[in-house]
Amino acid sequence: MKKFFHYLGNVAEIIIAFYLYGLLQNLYFLPVKVHERFHLNWTAQIWLTALITVLVLWLSFKFYKQQLREVNDWGFNQRPHWSLKRILTAFFGLLLIVVLGGVMLQALGQGKVSANQEQLNSLAKQSGQLFKIMVVFIAPACEEVIFRGMFFNTFFTKATRLNKWAGILASGFVFAYLHDPHFTKFILIYWVLGCVLAWVYMSTKDLRYSMLTHMCYNALGFI
Template structure:
């Protein structure tokens, strides 16, 4: 019964974190609509404050879960070292080249993009710098907490080789499904990206490094 409440509670926290994150996205992706709907004064300031609160709250939830179960030894000090930074760099090159190869294979010479990417392209065309802040920084920060940190705090919690690789595949698929819920051919691309990010997290045992990999990859498409 205790295990049931552990899983149920953590899944509920993941869902809550995802809902909060998607609500924050509205302020970045649809600022004009937010202004028309709520008439918020000093909207840029309010967005900045909300961002700090949401990011801080999600990271607090993540660390709270780690205090309950942490067989992997996640988030232990010291947080920074050259070896793990190198793993994050390797992860960036893996995610870049494997993503490009997988996209080429599923496209078979075509030039179409996933519905998720098409929506992001439309938002980028009519948006301000807020879009770049969300995609390049806030999004990767929140998504790594939810899809890597909270996921492995709930599932595959025992530090075994089997759990590592099955967990990487499962976590990668969840990441892919959220980005391509219609399960098109592009879900394979997102699956590869999610698996690489999961590998970086489990290898470094620190979310900061998968965040760096994720942010660096997202920023390629922005500049």
Template sequence: MKKLFNWLGNIAGIILAFASYQILEYFYFFPHQLEKLLHINYVMLIILTAIATILVLAFILYLYQRQLKIENNWGFNQSPHWDGHRLLIMLFSLILIVVCSYTLQILLGVTSQNTSANQATLDKISLQAGGLFIPMVCIIAPICEETIFRGLFFNTFFMKESKISKWLGIIFSGFVFGYMHDPSITKFIIIYWALGCILAWVYTSTKDLRYSMLTHMFYNSLPYLLIILDKMIQNKWR
């Protein structure tokens, strides 16, 4: 009975964590609407956004740490957190996730005019969110999503470490990640599913969320890094 209550508590934790993340997204994606709704200026909004970010991240990470204290058969999040072997896994994953993403985009015929509904929505949001958009997409979102879709997910549905649970967890974690990014289940879910599987593999192979978070951050930041690199090259040859 105790295990059942713990399991139900974990599911409730996932729901609360995801709901908190969705609320936090509103601060970053719709700042001008919040200014009008709360009758505050932009400076005050930034302060509220910073406070909300700290509270939400602290809450989500607290849920993750609490679950690990109750049961941690995998040995997740053990010290020391950094070593050469896991850094090599992360380096390999950075290459793999880029190659896999662009290969699938070519195979599925994805172009700038033919993107997923999720990406189209983000493109529209980026135009009105201003300077708050990039920090959310490149830093906050990877931390929240890795904690929810990898950390809390494995602690809830695949608590016992084994080869079978590892690969089943990778597949199902990847699918849930893909579905949340493409709930219409179009061809684009294949890309999100593959990316989710790679991130889950990084987490289960390193047994530390830091590595999947950094991989996720790099992938989300790649378009902006390429823009910066392109500008640097153009300025060099002027």
């Protein structure tokens, strides 16, 4: 029974973190609508967005670290946090994403973009600089703690080889589905992206590195 409630609590934390992440996206992607709905001046809205961002990130990481204190067979988040080998692993992951994603986009896309990317392109026009902040920094932080950190802490807690690779595939698929819920052919590209990010996390045992890979990849879209 104790294990059941532990599992249920972790699932609830994932749902809460994901819901808060969705609300946070609205603040960044739909600033005009938020401005009009709550009758805020722009200065007040910027401060409100910054405050809510800090609170959402703090709570999400609090959930993650609490889960690690309860069960951490994999040895995640151990000191020292930074090493050259793991930094190189993160950049190798970035290279894999760029190469594999590019090859698959050429094979599947034929000059087209996914519905998710079309929506992001539309949001970019109305969000201004807030869009870049969300895509490059906030989204990778939130998505990595949810889809990699909390996901493995909940569904693949036992440190076995089978769990590692099953978790990588499952984490990648969930990530892909939430970016392409209509199951178009582009879901394969998001699946590869999610799997590589999960591989970076499992290879380094530290979210900092999958976040670094994710942030760098998203930043490439603005270069």
